[in-house]
Amino acid sequence: MQLFYVTNRRHEGADRWHPTGYSKDASSDGLQNLRFGSITLDLSTIQNKIQNFLAETVDGNSGNGERIRATIRDVLRNVQTIEAFEEKEDGSIRGSTRAYDELRAAMLSGADTVVYVHGFNNDWDDAVSAAASLQIMLNSRGGKPVNVVLFSWPSDGQALLYIPYFSDRDDAAFSRHALCRALLMLQQRLADLRKATIGNQYTRRRDYLLALQQGMVKLEDELCRSGLHLLCHSMGNYVLECALETSRMNPEYALVDRMFENVFMCAPDVTTDALEPGKPLAHLAHLSQTVSVYYNKQDKPLLLSTTTKHLHERLGRTGSSRPSAVDRTFVHIDCTKVVEDGISEHGYYLNGQILRDISDTINGVRQSTRNYRDGDPVFPNNWSLMAEPGA
Numbered sequence: 001m002q003l004f005y006v007t008n009r010r011h012e013g014a015d016r017w018h019p020t021g022y023s024k025d026a027s028s029d030g031l032q033n034l035r036f037g038s039i040t041l042d043l044s045t046i047q048n049k050i051q052n053f054l055a056e057t058v059d060g061n062s063g064n065g066e067r068i069r070a071t072i073r074d075v076l077r078n079v080q081t082i083e084a085f086e087e088k089e090d091g092s093i094r095g096s097t098r099a100y101d102e103l104r105a106a107m108l109s110g111a112d113t114v115v116y117v118h119g120f121n122n123d124w125d126d127a128v129s130a131a132a133s134l135q136i137m138l139n140s141r142g143g144k145p146v147n148v149v150l151f152s153w154p155s156d157g158q159a160l161l162y163i164p165y166f167s168d169r170d171d172a173a174f175s176r177h178a179l180c181r182a183l184l185m186l187q188q189r190l191a192d193l194r195k196a197t198i199g200n201q202y203t204r205r206r207d208y209l210l211a212l213q214q215g216m217v218k219l220e221d222e223l224c225r226s227g228l229h230l231l232c233h234s235m236g237n238y239v240l241e242c243a244l245e246t247s248r249m250n251p252e253y254a255l256v257d258r259m260f261e262n263v264f265m266c267a268p269d270v271t272t273d274a275l276e277p278g279k280p281l282a283h284l285a286h287l288s289q290t291v292s293v294y295y296n297k298q299d300k301p302l303l304l305s306t307t308t309k310h311l312h313e314r315l316g317r318t319g320s321s322r323p324s325a326v327d328r329t330f331v332h333i334d335c336t337k338v339v340e341d342g343i344s345e346h347g348y349y350l351n352g353q354i355l356r357d358i359s360d361t362i363n364g365v366r367q368s369t370r371n372y373r374d375g376d377p378v379f380p381n382n383w384s385l386m387a388e389p390g391a
Helices: 044-055 065-079 095-108 124-140 163-174 176-198 205-213 236-249 280-287 300-308 352-362
Strands: 002-007 009-012 021-026 035-041 080-084 112-117 146-152 228-233 260-266 288-295 330-334 373-375 382-385
Touching: 002 095, 002 124, 021 124, 035 065, 035 095, 044 065, 044 124, 065 080, 065 124, 095 112, 095 146, 095 176, 112 124, 112 236, 124 146, 124 352, 163 176, 163 236, 176 236, 228 236, 236 280, 260 280, 260 352, 280 288, 288 352, 352 382
Parallel strands: 002 146, 112 146, 112 228, 228 260, 260 288, 288 330, 330 382
Antiparallel strands: 002 035, 009 021, 035 080, 373 382
């Protein structure tokens, strides 16, 4: 299988264009430096295990993505081939150009793209194995084929109680410019594609919509025939929050286009008021058609984050403190009833019913028609997940 990646980590090995991996440290060119590339994984030796985990029932439905991730992690160094897309200092060759061209070709063939931002305590191998598991799980559900693009920021990859957590929070904040740059490049690329598709004859939006209605614009040539989505896990949501804060404070980093069809905030390690007007993450309402917020009241790492580090309650444990105050673009999904007792109950976005819900959103299944959801009688954009009948 193939994964695309974007990272501001420092490469490992003598050849920067064919590295053996990426370290926990930032790129020697600086935290803002981005390296684009692809990873080819030969998973043939563990294919039977993967199939067994796909059939395993966990968290209210079939598919144990956390076990798939752990299995890939165990063999990753022996099965991955990394190619960093070459760049020239004079700008004549850009790795981002090749990455976007290859992704566009895949999207024009009908595949959706999910940009994945990992969280705290992820070294390179953890991040790659999680991205690979996510791609396997999404494609196992049927529907649209999906390509995952990994955005990997420097993380200690350690499980000590205090220092690595705060170090990762610093690294996450410092990586704000890298993620913001990646989103800006994506925004510019999408703008260039729209211009190339529709030409310069439509100077006003209403003229373009009229031409679209009359069949004068060929939709089969548009990138939007496939969906572009963003999924952030845990502290990856804090990286996104910092990136949007940078965008808000600096006009040169302004993100203004609605570039995503869906944003998935999974176990977000941000405060419970982070989506309210005036906060950086509230801007997601202008960047995406729908924002799905998944939380679990038994999430142990987020409970630790709240009780031992003098932080506010976390969005990934309780949802928004004032649901009525946030934009209707945000949909809250309480996963507590289906997440099974485990060590952490934090990586559930790769499993069972939660992954089923994410997949259904990508495939355009209406929110209100999902029989495994229980609606909130007071807040219409709040839902609780239930186990699939017979699971």
